[in-house]
Amino acid sequence: MTAAMTSSRGxxxxxxxxxxxxxxxxxxxxFLSVAAPSIWGNDASASNVAEANQSISAAxxxxxxDLGRDILARTVVATRNSLVLxxxxxIVGGCxxxxxxxLSAMSRRLSxxxxxxxxxxIAFPALLLAIFFAVLFGIGSVGSVLAVGASFAPGFxxxxxxxxxxxxxxxxxxxxxxxxxxxxxxxxxHILPNIAEPIILYSTIHxxxxxxxxSGLSFLGLGVQPPxxxxxxxxxxxxxxxxxxxxxxxxxxxxxxxxxxxxNLAGERLSDLIGGxxxxxxxxxxxxxPAEPSPSLxxxxxxxxxxxxxxxPAADGRLTTPVRDVSFSLAPKERVGIxxxxxxxKSMTAAAIAQLVEEPGHVEAEALRFMDADLLAPDRATQHLxxxxxxxxxxxxxxxxxxxxxxxxxxxxPAVIHLDEKKQDAKRKAxxxxxxxxxxxxxxxxxxxxxxxSGGMKQRVGIAIGLMGEARLLIAxxxxxxxxxxxxxxxxxxxxxxxxxxxxGLLFISHDIAVVSELCDRVIVMYAGFIVEEAKTGSLLASxxxxxxxxxxxxxxxxxxxxxxPLMAIDGRMPGPDADLPGCYFAARCxxxxxxxxxxxxxxxxxxxxHRAACWHPLTEPGNAPTPEGVTI
Amino acid sequence: xxxxxxxxxxxxxxxxxxVRGVSFDVADGSVLGLxxxxxxxKSTVARALxxxxxxxxxxxxxxxxxxxxxxxRRVQLVFQDSRSSLDPRFTVEQCVMEGLVGFRRRDASAxxxxxxDLVSLDPAIARSRPGNLSGGQRQRVAIARAxxxxxxxxxxxxxxxxxxxxxxxxxLNLLRRxxxxxxxxxxxxxxxxxxxxxxxxxxxxxxxxxxxxxGPADEVIEQAEHPYTRSLLAAIPxxxxxxxxxxxxxxxxxxxxxxxxxGCAYRLRCPIGPAADPEREICRTLEPxxxxxxxxxxxxxxxxxxxxxxxPRA
Numbered sequence: 001m002t003a004a005m006t007s008s009r010g011x012x013x014x015x016x017x018x019x020x021x022x023x024x025x026x027x028x029x030x031f032l033s034v035a036a037p038s039i040w041g042n043d044a045s046a047s048n049v050a051e052a053n054q055s056i057s058a059a060x061x062x063x064x065x066d067l068g069r070d071i072l073a074r075t076v077v078a079t080r081n082s083l084v085l086x087x088x089x090x091i092v093g094g095c096x097x098x099x100x101x102x103l104s105a106m107s108r109r110l111s112x113x114x115x116x117x118x119x120x121x122i123a124f125p126a127l128l129l130a131i132f133f134a135v136l137f138g139i140g141s142v143g144s145v146l147a148v149g150a151s152f153a154p155g156f157x158x159x160x161x162x163x164x165x166x167x168x169x170x171x172x173x174x175x176x177x178x179x180x181x182x183x184x185x186x187x188x189x190h191i192l193p194n195i196a197e198p199i200i201l202y203s204t205i206h207x208x209x210x211x212x213x214x215s216g217l218s219f220l221g222l223g224v225q226p227p228x229x230x231x232x233x234x235x236x237x238x239x240x241x242x243x244x245x246x247x248x249x250x251x252x253x254x255x256x257x258x259x260x261x262x263x264n265l266a267g268e269r270l271s272d273l274i275g276g277x278x279x280x281x282x283x284x285x286x287x288x289x290p291a292e293p294s295p296s297l298x299x300x301x302x303x304x305x306x307x308x309x310x311x312x313p314a315a316d317g318r319l320t321t322p323v324r325d326v327s328f329s330l331a332p333k334e335r336v337g338i339x340x341x342x343x344x345x346k347s348m349t350a351a352a353i354a355q356l357v358e359e360p361g362h363v364e365a366e367a368l369r370f371m372d373a374d375l376l377a378p379d380r381a382t383q384h385l386x387x388x389x390x391x392x393x394x395x396x397x398x399x400x401x402x403x404x405x406x407x408x409x410x411x412x413x414p415a416v417i418h419l420d421e422k423k424q425d426a427k428r429k430a431x432x433x434x435x436x437x438x439x440x441x442x443x444x445x446x447x448x449x450x451x452x453x454s455g456g457m458k459q460r461v462g463i464a465i466g467l468m469g470e471a472r473l474l475i476a477x478x479x480x481x482x483x484x485x486x487x488x489x490x491x492x493x494x495x496x497x498x499x500x501x502x503x504x505g506l507l508f509i510s511h512d513i514a515v516v517s518e519l520c521d522r523v524i525v526m527y528a529g530f531i532v533e534e535a536k537t538g539s540l541l542a543s544x545x546x547x548x549x550x551x552x553x554x555x556x557x558x559x560x561x562x563x564x565x566p567l568m569a570i571d572g573r574m575p576g577p578d579a580d581l582p583g584c585y586f587a588a589r590c591x592x593x594x595x596x597x598x599x600x601x602x603x604x605x606x607x608x609x610x611h612r613a614a615c616w617h618p619l620t621e622p623g624n625a626p627t628p629e630g631v632t633i
Numbered sequence: 634x635x636x637x638x639x640x641x642x643x644x645x646x647x648x649x650x651x652v653r654g655v656s657f658d659v660a661d662g663s664v665l666g667l668x669x670x671x672x673x674x675k676s677t678v679a680r681a682l683x684x685x686x687x688x689x690x691x692x693x694x695x696x697x698x699x700x701x702x703x704x705x706r707r708v709q710l711v712f713q714d715s716r717s718s719l720d721p722r723f724t725v726e727q728c729v730m731e732g733l734v735g736f737r738r739r740d741a742s743a744x745x746x747x748x749x750d751l752v753s754l755d756p757a758i759a760r761s762r763p764g765n766l767s768g769g770q771r772q773r774v775a776i777a778r779a780x781x782x783x784x785x786x787x788x789x790x791x792x793x794x795x796x797x798x799x800x801x802x803x804x805l806n807l808l809r810r811x812x813x814x815x816x817x818x819x820x821x822x823x824x825x826x827x828x829x830x831x832x833x834x835x836x837x838x839x840x841x842x843x844x845x846x847x848g849p850a851d852e853v854i855e856q857a858e859h860p861y862t863r864s865l866l867a868a869i870p871x872x873x874x875x876x877x878x879x880x881x882x883x884x885x886x887x888x889x890x891x892x893x894x895x896g897c898a899y900r901l902r903c904p905i906g907p908a909a910d911p912e913r914e915i916c917r918t919l920e921p922x923x924x925x926x927x928x929x930x931x932x933x934x935x936x937x938x939x940x941x942x943x944x945p946r947a
Contacts, residue, residue, distance in 0.1 A: 171717045175718050178705070178706075179779075193722045484671055485824065485865060486865060487670075511797070518877045537873065555799050566810075568802060
């Protein structure tokens with residue numbers, strides 16, 4: 001408790017230092033720029049030859065110059081010149097660079113030429129460019145501002161070009177084009193506002209760099225000319241006497257370093273603020289484990305999941321719970337489908353079973369068993385068992401295959417690692433597996449990389465990898481969602497055929513209840529991290545008990561719908577993983593909900609043999625059949 | 634009379650020809666469905682129609698040519714993903730207002746409220762940002778924005794593909810209501826044949842940049858003539874039917890690359906083509922053309938030959 005408080009206090013202190021100090025310094029610099037010349041202007045310009053070239057003393061903290069002027073006062077007064085010039089230089093560089101960047105990102109013809117110029121300029125160190133431009137634009141304040149601005153322009157152009165390229169292909173920019181808006185409108189209304197944030201950060205950091213660059217130019221005598229002075233000029237004047245009266249060099253140096261650091265820190269602080277600008281609500285009460293008895297599960301099941309819960313700490317300290325309470329079992333050779341819309345927790349359930357939930361995710365369950373191995377306390381043997389007997393097929397087959405690794409290596413990996421097979425044997429088996437998933441010319445495909453295969457072919461490879469072990473359970477997470485219907489059919493037929501041959505169980509996850517009903521013996525319907533209904537496929541389709549299932553069935557378009565009737569529809573959205581409701585999570589959208597549903601959570605009850613539903617008013621009770629009028633908008 | 638008339642539309646991306654001489658008419662106030670697999674060119678047709686992709690060919694609305702930017706405004710496109718088609722920095726009102734031209738500020742606000750009401754949204758959401766809306770609400774805002782330009786033709790490119798089933802129906806019902814109320818001519822693009830059948834009067838099936846079958850939607854679906862259409866239909870999962878696992882209209886091969894030029898582009902996969910019946914040499918040498926003049930036409934040498942295993946639907 002105490003430790004936690006101390007650490008949180010320390011954390012707060014750290015945040016205050018990193019956040020507050022740059023802010024205070026920026027304000028100080030702004031104040032000095034505005035007020036210093038009128039407060040200390042006289043001290044800074046009053047020459048007093050009698051006190052010339054003095055060292056550090058009580059009267060002159062940093063000494064005096066060769067005309068007896070106070071160095072500290074001069075340094076403070078020079079803040080205005082130094083910073084105003086730096087800001088101007090950044091503005092010049094920003095305007096030129098952003099303009100060039102926008103032009104080159106918008107016009108294909110210009111982009112190549114401008115891109116080449118930007119590339120060349122970026123290759124030179126900025127200070128070198130600044131010196132070159134200073135000579136070109138002439139010595140003095142104007143020349144040095146233009147020079148530093150010009151040396152910044154390539155950097156601004158590059159970042160603008162990159163950011164613009166990512167925004168310009170966004171559909172809202174295309175939509176604007178379709179609506180007849182011109183390129184200027186699109187640039188100022190869509191592109192600039194959407195790239196402004198990073199550009200402002202980049203500019204803030206560059207003010208610091210500009211201070212350094214301008215001081216450098218002045219120091220070299222290329223910048224501001226006497227009688228005007230900035231920090232660089234002061235440093236130039238003082239450097240010859242650094243060993244005699246060190247104050248004259250130290251004061252402007254400290255000012256330069258401080259200003260540079262301040263603007264860099266301020267820029268980073270700004271980017272932190274923008275990155276995490278959502279306000280942090282207080283930590284939330286953790287949900288207690290539901291008290292209802294677990295469903296009686298048949299002994300000897302292949303997979304046994306009881307009260308599974310997956311949670312993640314969110315960035316703002318809250319807890320999000322994509323899987324709230326899931327209990328089911330899967331018998332050997334059985335095919336079970338999990339259906340749910342996006343955000344229902346179906347994929348996360350699969351990930352928890354396959355031990356794929358990574359830190360900081362947290363998996364809790366009363367029981368999580370696969371082939372009698374406890375997945376809640378996995379040891380080496382369990383890992384081997386999983387590698388050998390559980391296969392997983394993912395939605396995006398391209399993501400699941402490492403682009404740098406050959407297809408063949410992907411295939412033999414499980415056999416070599418988990419079955420300790422020799423590479424040669426594994427390769428023979430891999431070629432057989434490729435043939436089994438109907439890949440033509442397997443020897444050639446074995447040597448290829450994933451980008452050389454089509455989407456359907458990659459998914460076949462994914463399934464072939466599953467075949468390489470001795471899979472007792474195949475978990476397929478939306479394996480056909482990214483594929484065309486004809487290819488989807490091929491893959492489903494393949495999964496079906498391989499299931500018959502290997503007698504492996506299947507856990508098939510999909511948003512499409514029709515696809516699931518094609519393959520599976522039993523269907524589980526998930527909503528907002530809960531199982532809301534579970535039944536044999538036929539029974540679920542014929543007499544759904546949960547209103548959500550009934551809506552899902554009625555809203556899924558099928559061939560031969562009556563065109564004169566509107567589709568059954570239900571508006572609203574599923575409560576997110578960060579919601580914490582006392583009652584039924586579907587109640588807000590449910591046509592049958594009453595006050596009970598809002599206040600207390602319905603348990604997953606057995607309604608008939610093998611048919612479970614979590615609803616206070618299940619539709620299978622007489623007189624409660626769904627009416628399309630009730631839920632149509 | 635033709636609402637939208639497209640003739641010989643061709644789109645090339647460098648060396649790749651994505652759309653090859655596509656022609657079709659959509660009668661005023663009717664809905665044409667465009668189906669086909671990914672890469673068949675259906676979305677490219679949509680982009681070419683609104684001028685997002687340079688194309689060759691002619692497009693007319695009620696006989697008027699569509700080449701100037703102002704004329705293009707008569708064709709509007711609703712994109713697949715409303716998350717990316719609405720500027721996250723705009724309010725709903727600003728989004729919809731983008732479609733309005735020549736309105737004074739106060740009139741524009743009133744018109745936006747009207748449009749939001751038209752798409753069954755509470756006008757009070759005008760001040761919220763797209764990020765705070767649900768997927769269904771966002772898609773309706775996108776539809777309101779397209780309607781703000783008072784289009785004659787609305788193109789819906791997979792507008793429900795990124796929506797959940799329970800919300801998809803809200804958007805489909807809305808589009809059907811709008812079409813009846815405003816007399817919109819629509820091109821409805823989807824990979825979901827059930828949705829297309831529900832929404833459309835006529836149906837065009839695209840394969841490899843061409844329309845391979847065209848006709849009244851119910852007729853194309855119930856009496857498909859092209860073997861590709863038949864295999865598409867056989868691949869639709871239907872609840873509890875176990876149709877996918879049946880043997881009807883299974884394609885001859887799983888290759889996805891189109892065969893070398895000349896002949897029918899579908900021949901390698903065709904269940905009734907040379908891959909299944911080596912005597913059908915003509916498919917290798919001669920590219921099939923659709924019989925002109927028929928209401929229901931298919932570009933296949935053996936188009937009339939029905940696959941007996943397809944059972945007509947109820």
